[in-house]
Amino acid sequence: xxxxxxxxxxxxxxxxxxxxxxxxxxxxxxxxxxxxxxxxxxxxxxxxxxxxxxxxxxxxxxxxxxxxxxxxxxxxxxxxxxxxxxxxxxxxxxxxxxxxxxxxxxxxxxxxxxxxxxxxxxxxxxxxxxxxxxxxxxxxxxxxxxxxxxxxxxxxxxxxxxxxxxxxxxxxxxxxxxxxxxxxxxxxxxxxxxxxxxxxxxxxxxxxxxxxxxxxxxxxxxxxxxxxxxxxxxxxxxxxxxxxxxxxxxxxxxxxxxxxxxxxxxxxxxxxxxxxxxxxxxxxxxxxxxxxxxxxxxxxxxxxx
Amino acid sequence: xxxxxxxxxxxxxxxxxxxxxxxxxxxxxxxxxxxxxxxxxxxxxxxxxxxxxxxxxxxxxxxxxxxxxxxxxxxxxxxxxxxxxxxxxxxxxxxxxxxxxxxxxxxxxxxxxxxxxxxxxxxxxxxxxxxxxxxxxxxxxxxxxxxxxxxxxxxxxxxxxxxxxxxxxxxxxxxxxxxxxxxxxxxxxxxxxxxxxxxxxxxxxxxxxxxxxxxxxxxxxxxxxxxxxxxxxxxxxxxxxxxxxxxxxxxxxxxxxxxxxxxxxxxxxxxxxxxxxxxxxxxxxxxxxxxxxxxxxxxxxxxxx
Numbered sequence: 001x002x003x004x005x006x007x008x009x010x011x012x013x014x015x016x017x018x019x020x021x022x023x024x025x026x027x028x029x030x031x032x033x034x035x036x037x038x039x040x041x042x043x044x045x046x047x048x049x050x051x052x053x054x055x056x057x058x059x060x061x062x063x064x065x066x067x068x069x070x071x072x073x074x075x076x077x078x079x080x081x082x083x084x085x086x087x088x089x090x091x092x093x094x095x096x097x098x099x100x101x102x103x104x105x106x107x108x109x110x111x112x113x114x115x116x117x118x119x120x121x122x123x124x125x126x127x128x129x130x131x132x133x134x135x136x137x138x139x140x141x142x143x144x145x146x147x148x149x150x151x152x153x154x155x156x157x158x159x160x161x162x163x164x165x166x167x168x169x170x171x172x173x174x175x176x177x178x179x180x181x182x183x184x185x186x187x188x189x190x191x192x193x194x195x196x197x198x199x200x201x202x203x204x205x206x207x208x209x210x211x212x213x214x215x216x217x218x219x220x221x222x223x224x225x226x227x228x229x230x231x232x233x234x235x236x237x238x239x240x241x242x243x244x245x246x247x248x249x250x251x252x253x254x255x256x257x258x259x260x261x262x263x264x265x266x267x268x269x270x271x272x273x274x275x276x277x278x279x280x281x282x283x284x285x286x287x288x289x290x291x292x293x294x295x296x297x298x299x300x301x302x303x304x305x
Numbered sequence: 306x307x308x309x310x311x312x313x314x315x316x317x318x319x320x321x322x323x324x325x326x327x328x329x330x331x332x333x334x335x336x337x338x339x340x341x342x343x344x345x346x347x348x349x350x351x352x353x354x355x356x357x358x359x360x361x362x363x364x365x366x367x368x369x370x371x372x373x374x375x376x377x378x379x380x381x382x383x384x385x386x387x388x389x390x391x392x393x394x395x396x397x398x399x400x401x402x403x404x405x406x407x408x409x410x411x412x413x414x415x416x417x418x419x420x421x422x423x424x425x426x427x428x429x430x431x432x433x434x435x436x437x438x439x440x441x442x443x444x445x446x447x448x449x450x451x452x453x454x455x456x457x458x459x460x461x462x463x464x465x466x467x468x469x470x471x472x473x474x475x476x477x478x479x480x481x482x483x484x485x486x487x488x489x490x491x492x493x494x495x496x497x498x499x500x501x502x503x504x505x506x507x508x509x510x511x512x513x514x515x516x517x518x519x520x521x522x523x524x525x526x527x528x529x530x531x532x533x534x535x536x537x538x539x540x541x542x543x544x545x546x547x548x549x550x551x552x553x554x555x556x557x558x559x560x561x562x563x564x565x566x567x568x569x570x571x572x573x574x575x576x577x578x579x580x581x582x583x584x585x586x587x588x589x590x591x592x593x594x595x596x597x598x599x600x601x602x603x604x605x606x607x608x609x610x
Contacts, residue, residue: 189530191571217602221527267493295523
């Protein structure tokens with residue numbers, strides 16, 4: 001049943017991360033053709049933004065080492081296909097293949113910047129500067145991921161002003177939009193609204209802010225609701241709940257796109273996504289990976305009586 | 306990190322249903338002493354209302370056939386201990402043991418009333434009338450469960466006015482509080498707020514309304530947030546996420562108390578619950594049942610590095 005709630009957006013754009021964020025930590029090797037079919041199916045289910053792969057060095061993310069082979073298979077996909085690039089070398093590889101949407105991956109905390117990027121936050125921003133500038137010169141759209149926006153496994157709670165400072169720096173570099181990540185899944189709705197409120201107070205337009213919640217503690221969807229109530233209209237999610245942070249304490253990770261779509265459908269918020277087709281895609285992918293989807297909606301809808 | 310959000314209650318009373326609703330459909334036979342220890346541990350973790358058992362006929366719920374043996378073991382439990390009674394016979398059994406908090410279990414839909422209670426909705430209300438009257442005469446507090454308040458597996462979406470009609474009838478019988486159940490887990494926040502709004506418009510005070518959400522589609526916590534935003538201060542949950550509706554399409558059922566407490570703690574909403582002690586209780590109970598808790602918070606907090 002569809003029952004709208006007051007104060008929510010009419011439409012939400014889902015930024016689907018299953019093919020990149022979802023698969024990057026997979027133990028099972030996923031053939032390039034399976035990834036290509038996955039992305040085609042996601043777009044056919046109505047997702048308009050499907051993050052495709054990462055041009056990071058294969059040593060760090062061997063699962064996505066086939067980016068050069070995969071990207072050319074996606075020419076006929078009817079969706080925007082952002083790709084992650086860690087540095088100028090990655091940008092060169094992506095641009096050479098004709099990528100028009102780029103994402104960089106920053107950290108709100110020094111410890112995660114050091115562990116994940118082997119740099120300070122300031123050094124990582126300096127590294128992104130030419131990446132963003134050159135991508136923008138070439139007409140690409142640039143997303144800036146910001147991880148550990150709420151809690152950090154080593155530093156604990158992350159102060160809002162610290163996140164705002166790095167967020168503004170990413171926008172100042174030229175990023176078109178941000179994705180605020182609760183990488184370890186600890187956030188709660190008041191914290192979400194406090195961060196969004198402070199970003200707004202600092203002049204960041206809410207339409208340049210996306211949210212990326214993890215379901216490690218079962219909080220992703222209530223945090224999403226809180227963000228929607230604050231005017232956010234871009235929400236990251238992963239088909240079937242694939243993936244998650246290797247630093248988070250449990251197997252559960254990304255918000256499942258199906259759980260999100262169930263809520264948005266019920267609220268009458270338009271996404272363009274066909275939930276049945278998306279669920280079928282996640283069931284198909286789960287069979288390829290040899291284990292069931294952690295998405296509760298996928299499990300409920302695919303349950304055989 | 307604790308960050309309050311505007312418009313939410315300062316305190317929430319959790320109505321813990323794990324020992325009754327959680328165990329009633331268990332395949333594994335749970336010894337009476339284990340149930341007694343579970344209830345003692347739940348109260349020791351700070352839960353102030355712990356539904357203990359059901360005085361339904363053992364033929365229907367064999368898992369709770371030991372109510373007469375269990376209840377006398379709970380005399381020193383430092384919490385209110387409601388018990389479910391289906392009819393006058395059940396009430397007699399409960400009162401004979403000194404129960405002071407009673408719950409009846411009604412349905413908002415004819416199909417579920419017929420299948421679960423073998424009666425029409427009107428007939429079930431007539432059956433509850435002397436139960437509630439006699440319980441109240443004896444000074445007991447009476448809760449009225451109302452199931453299928455949002456969707457019904459046979460009837461589909463349940464109209465709000467239909468739920469309001471049965472809810473008011475239960476209050477008119479003398480129920481002190483209601484528990485509005487999303488028995489198959491399909492609700493979304495707008496639907497929740499529409500039902501609560503209509504109940505308020507019909508003169509039902511929000512402090513007599515509790516909510517009981519299931520996580521079948523991953524929606525329980527966002528629906529809870531919506532209910533809190535509407536002024537609800539009584540929330541049902543099941544330690545470790547035990548239990549669920551046998552008619553719902555998947556293994557996942559009740560909102561896990563730990564996932565709820567994580568959110569409420571983060572919002573600075575007082576519950577009196579010690580999350581670490583509660584999680585330890587759910588891990589202990591999961592070992593007794595021989596399978597892991599479905600609660601994401603339990604899994605995250607009990608994960609060994």
